[in-house]
Amino acid sequence: MPAVKEKELKMLDKAAAEFAKKELAPNREENDMFPFGPFFDTVLQKAFALDFFHLILPESAGGMNQGLTALSRLLENLCQEDSSLGGIVFTTAAAQQIMLEAGSETELGKLADAQTARDCLIGLPVFNNPAEIPNMAEARKNGHTYTLSGTLEYVVLAGVAGHALIPARLEEEEGYSFFLVNLGGAGVEKSEPVLSLGLRACPAVDLQLTNARAALIGEPGRGDAYFTRMADKFHTAAAAMSAGVMKGSFKEALEYARGRFQGGQEIIKWSEVKMLLSNMAVKINNADMIMASACHAVDEGLPGWEQKSSAAALHIQEMACGATTDGVQLMGGVGYMKDYGQEKRMRDAKHMQALLGIAPLKRVKFLEKMIK
Amino acid sequence: MLSRSEIQSFLTEHPDFDDISNGMRSAARFPNKALLKETRKVVALARKFNKEVVIPHALELDRKKQEEHDYLPWEFVQKANEWGFFTMWIPRFFGGRGCSFHSMFYFIEEIASQCLAMANLIGVHYLGAGALFCAWNIRVCNEIFREVAEGEKHEAPCLITAATTEPGAGTDCEETELLDKGTLTCRATRVDGGYRINGSKIFISNGHLSTWHNVVCYEDPERPSETAMLCLVKTGADGFSFGRQENKMGQLACPASELIFRDCFVPDRYVSMNNLQMSGLRGGEKGKTREILSQFFSASRLGVAAFGVGAARGAYQKALRFALNTEVSGKLLINHQWAQNILAEMYKNVASSRLSYIEGADVNGIEGMLRPVYNKPLFYIFKYYPFHWMKPIVNRMLESSLTTRIFRKLQLEWMTEDQLNRNAGWGALAKFMATDAGMKNSHLALELMGQAGVRHDREAEKIFRDAKLLQIYEGTNQLNRQCLFESFIGRHYPQVRVYEHES
Numbered sequence: 001m002p003a004v005k006e007k008e009l010k011m012l013d014k015a016a017a018e019f020a021k022k023e024l025a026p027n028r029e030e031n032d033m034f035p036f037g038p039f040f041d042t043v044l045q046k047a048f049a050l051d052f053f054h055l056i057l058p059e060s061a062g063g064m065n066q067g068l069t070a071l072s073r074l075l076e077n078l079c080q081e082d083s084s085l086g087g088i089v090f091t092t093a094a095a096q097q098i099m100l101e102a103g104s105e106t107e108l109g110k111l112a113d114a115q116t117a118r119d120c121l122i123g124l125p126v127f128n129n130p131a132e133i134p135n136m137a138e139a140r141k142n143g144h145t146y147t148l149s150g151t152l153e154y155v156v157l158a159g160v161a162g163h164a165l166i167p168a169r170l171e172e173e174e175g176y177s178f179f180l181v182n183l184g185g186a187g188v189e190k191s192e193p194v195l196s197l198g199l200r201a202c203p204a205v206d207l208q209l210t211n212a213r214a215a216l217i218g219e220p221g222r223g224d225a226y227f228t229r230m231a232d233k234f235h236t237a238a239a240a241m242s243a244g245v246m247k248g249s250f251k252e253a254l255e256y257a258r259g260r261f262q263g264g265q266e267i268i269k270w271s272e273v274k275m276l277l278s279n280m281a282v283k284i285n286n287a288d289m290i291m292a293s294a295c296h297a298v299d300e301g302l303p304g305w306e307q308k309s310s311a312a313a314l315h316i317q318e319m320a321c322g323a324t325t326d327g328v329q330l331m332g333g334v335g336y337m338k339d340y341g342q343e344k345r346m347r348d349a350k351h352m353q354a355l356l357g358i359a360p361l362k363r364v365k366f367l368e369k370m371i372k
Numbered sequence: 373m374l375s376r377s378e379i380q381s382f383l384t385e386h387p388d389f390d391d392i393s394n395g396m397r398s399a400a401r402f403p404n405k406a407l408l409k410e411t412r413k414v415v416a417l418a419r420k421f422n423k424e425v426v427i428p429h430a431l432e433l434d435r436k437k438q439e440e441h442d443y444l445p446w447e448f449v450q451k452a453n454e455w456g457f458f459t460m461w462i463p464r465f466f467g468g469r470g471c472s473f474h475s476m477f478y479f480i481e482e483i484a485s486q487c488l489a490m491a492n493l494i495g496v497h498y499l500g501a502g503a504l505f506c507a508w509n510i511r512v513c514n515e516i517f518r519e520v521a522e523g524e525k526h527e528a529p530c531l532i533t534a535a536t537t538e539p540g541a542g543t544d545c546e547e548t549e550l551l552d553k554g555t556l557t558c559r560a561t562r563v564d565g566g567y568r569i570n571g572s573k574i575f576i577s578n579g580h581l582s583t584w585h586n587v588v589c590y591e592d593p594e595r596p597s598e599t600a601m602l603c604l605v606k607t608g609a610d611g612f613s614f615g616r617q618e619n620k621m622g623q624l625a626c627p628a629s630e631l632i633f634r635d636c637f638v639p640d641r642y643v644s645m646n647n648l649q650m651s652g653l654r655g656g657e658k659g660k661t662r663e664i665l666s667q668f669f670s671a672s673r674l675g676v677a678a679f680g681v682g683a684a685r686g687a688y689q690k691a692l693r694f695a696l697n698t699e700v701s702g703k704l705l706i707n708h709q710w711a712q713n714i715l716a717e718m719y720k721n722v723a724s725s726r727l728s729y730i731e732g733a734d735v736n737g738i739e740g741m742l743r744p745v746y747n748k749p750l751f752y753i754f755k756y757y758p759f760h761w762m763k764p765i766v767n768r769m770l771e772s773s774l775t776t777r778i779f780r781k782l783q784l785e786w787m788t789e790d791q792l793n794r795n796a797g798w799g800a801l802a803k804f805m806a807t808d809a810g811m812k813n814s815h816l817a818l819e820l821m822g823q824a825g826v827r828h829d830r831e832a833e834k835i836f837r838d839a840k841l842l843q844i845y846e847g848t849n850q851l852n853r854q855c856l857f858e859s860f861i862g863r864h865y866p867q868v869r870v871y872e873h874e875s
Contacts, residue, residue: 127823134699197826197833264553343621358822
């Protein structure tokens, strides 16, 4: 990697880590109370001011023109302290990527030019691969405009964002298409925020659309192609989030093990505790190597980059689920309480494993793509 | 052919045949027909309770606790009391319904398969009851259990807790070898007519909901294994107060409480075990503490194993329902071969873990804490004798110090080292096997369900949050592995040392 680029990334690392420690860690428990507590708008606005939501956009769309490596570094650092903001950045960036794949830079530029963080966010049902689900919204063409009708489950950010990118089937068209919907418009009904396992400050709602006006993104029937191209890249970003949460869990557990006495000595001196911590550390080291390789492959478009990206996510997400479960275990009853970040990390890691589709199905698809 | 002595010699080789044949040995000794008949009834009752009470309220209660941290589920406690679940496994001669402990473990699994927190809320009452049993102070047992029975009759639930864990001592409280190295602070000071207790207990399940608390405290916290004592403190007693309800990830309907004691007076009448009471029994103070702790955890860990099986089964059932009703990539998920095999794996985790708690219950009934109620003649007497007609005589007998002495002789003196190890080993094995299965299945269910798995309203994520606690309480699963090693492996080799500082 060129030295200038590496220097830029290190600066991003530092800024993201400082932001996470200063803005996310102190109010982690309070922010996680959503929907029973307030949404963390102030933090969101600060992240917006730092251009966290403009990272991957081209300069022509008001962005910073950074690649997947930069996005992954940002996400990893944020998720070490609290994954919810990471989830918001990921969802918006994934929607932006779909729009970029569809060539909708102009619409994207308008959204990116928003004055508030909420208006800049884009909702997306980012936990589903639309090609895998049976019931999709239906789109109807009326002259030059489109209307959407139907129910969509778990549209991330749709309760707080100005717009959402919605997959829908057009009458008499093969496949599906993406549409941009103004969430404040007529015909859009949002449920209460869905109470979820993790990422609670990255909320989702169920949407009921009734002839809601929408703008077609890209070409009709090409939704799956756009989604797949986005997912191929964003598997790496999802892996980065899991790597971050795993690192946060390890740090917390290590610190606790050094200070907690049982059996007459610091628990870190018991070899079984060392073994558990070591297993976590090995996973983290492996995750670092995998992430470096995957980011490089994706950004450089190396042959087989799609496989590397997908394999990174499948493996690191699984490792993070195990490691964060052990992270709670190492702290015993204290780890299970909300006073520390540990139980939240365990929930967040499991939640993130479901990003971009059902985990075991993603494995099956991985091989199918490989042998095609 | 082999001679008697040869058979004996071969069978005591590692693994000792008695360690691995509990089911067969119990089949020869237990009143099997009656046990089966009773267990079938209890399981059916649990399923009816699930249908009418647990399933309609489990999610709502979990959500309410997230919204309103200090909420206490009194309505559920009242319901469980109405259904008789707080006396169901208390012997009839103490005023209870006298069901067998085998049926309790099956019952716990049933309730836990629908809601771990509600199962815990009922089960933890028996953890408190177990703490009473294991000291074998029959007079105290009689008084407290009769109050529980009265509470059932008068719709005023009377629950019992076991209060062991302290802020500085979690694992240390659960293993005699660690006890003396721990930082224990709950002190009992001898005063006229009783003791004054100072200190606090944390993570006490059901604390805020209970009437009686079995408090483990120490006359000299510097020598806890030699000076451990058990006493009963009633909610409302001077010097006793509740601290906060812990802010847990899961099992929310069952509060975990902080108990605070400031010069709390406990009259001698409510000291269920101390050195004075135990003097004259073989084994010395430390030996008795070890034996009581061992007997307690051997039984209580089977209960936690049943919770674990319930969690594993709940996760399996949610995943199965999802797979049966959800179309993925053009066909029902249940018809994807990979999904079928994940479900098969989950089923296996449930079935194999269940066997472990049954095996543990068998050995406990043959030669553990529960053995007095599994002896065939006693079983039938305890089950059918009209104790209520002869209440004054029965009471006088139970309050006699001779009865306590006989039970203590039987339970604490005549139990061999092999029997103690067998019980401890199976309790530990079942606990970590079943609770690991609970966690494993929770992970698998969420993976199989994708987006639906992370939503509260689809029920699986609650099991994931609830199940994790099972790997931690009643001894972490790491401690339980040590316990198994010590009980089944280490004891055969003189060079083995456990809990030795390594650096």
